[in-house]
Amino acid sequence: MSADVYPKRLKILNLDYDLVWVNRDIETATDSHGSCDTSTQTIVVCRDQKPTAMADTIWHEINHALFAGLHMTGELTEERIVTLMTTGQCTVMRDNPDFVKWMLKKLNGGTR
Numbered sequence: 303m304s305a306d307v308y309p310k311r312l313k314i315l316n317l318d319y320d321l322v323w324v325n326r327d328i329e330t331a332t333d334s335h336g337s338c339d340t341s342t343q344t345i346v347v348c349r350d351q352k353p354t355a356m357a358d359t360i361w362h363e364i365n366h367a368l369f370a371g372l373h374m375t376g377e378l379t380e381e382r383i384v385t386l387m388t389t390g391q392c393t394v395m396r397d398n399p400d401f402v403k404w405m406l407k408k409l410n411g412g413t414r
């Protein structure tokens with residue numbers, strides 16, 4: 303997966319998420335740079351961002367998918383939240399090695 307390719311699928315826990323890339327219009331429509339629909343397993347990301355911001359947005363949406371997939375609630379303690387998110391994030395990184403490489407390129411300012 304080169305730095306210029308936009309990933310299309312992610313394994314998040316036991317589910318396959320589709321990644322949908324959109325232009326800036328989504329920001330006007332939703333006032334956000336991305337969204338995560340856990341009922342359809344779809345993550346939408348605005349591609350009109352600098353690479354580091356794009357990486358931040360995707361990871362943010364992955365965390366929403368993990369929050370749902372791990373059946374988390376706002377009632378959990380900080381330690382429980384950190385424990386569950388750590389497990390989820392490690393699993394996402396293990397199951398998506400090409401995506402991790404792509405993320406690192408973006409976080410280092412790689413091409414859009």
Ligand SMILES: [Zn+2]
Nearest residue numbers: 337362363366
């Ligand atoms: Zn959010």
